[in-house]
Amino acid sequence: MAQRTDIFLLKALESLHGAQSEYSNRRFNSSASRSYDACLQAATAVLLEAGVVPHTTTGQLRHAMVHAQFVGEMISRRHLFSADLRNTLALNLALRQVADYEEGIVTRTQASRALRRSEDFVDAATRRGGARP
């Protein structure tokens, strides 16, 4: 049966598919932006699943809370995810800021790296979600 966390897992998978599609069509800014969204949504799903969630999934501080709780709680304290994922949210957010708001452009190489990080991140989150009873 679908659960509350599946809402964000679905969003994460849609965003990841969007990032892959945008990359394939050489829209690298758009791809990088979607890569970050996929990670944020996957992290939110993981936190909801673990019951560590921020009381709200919206608001100005949502990104910061999700970053801090995913890395601090799920990686550092509970060791539920590889430390290799520790910097993923921060790296992909920096690129998303360039893609969406700054006077810069995301290169093909950067979009490719972001997409790879995003695939690893969402894959880990999906496996964790898929392991629940």
Next chain:
Amino acid sequence: MISVLTPDDPRIVHAVSELQHLVQLRYPVAWFDVSPGQDPAGTYLRATVDVPDTDEVIKLVIDRLVELQVDEQLPIYFIPLRPRERVIAELKGHPLLDKRRRRVVRLSHTLR
């Protein structure tokens, strides 16, 4: 608990200075800008460096940046940029900016 802090909060000032120092060790002529931002809310440190790949710049600070965000709960963000003129120069020849093709193809009316 993470809270909104302005760029002049002493903890933010210290964190910004630390990150700037890490970049300047490798790129002494890096140019910095600090300002508040909203998406997400926090303080944004922009570092402009004339390098082909700005991932080389964020690599210098990423571990410390995540520590500041996670362990010290500071809403601070780092954005590496290249000089604007470099970016503009690379836009030349981009297919989406070709004047003959620069138009919006409407698909919405075909959707049900």
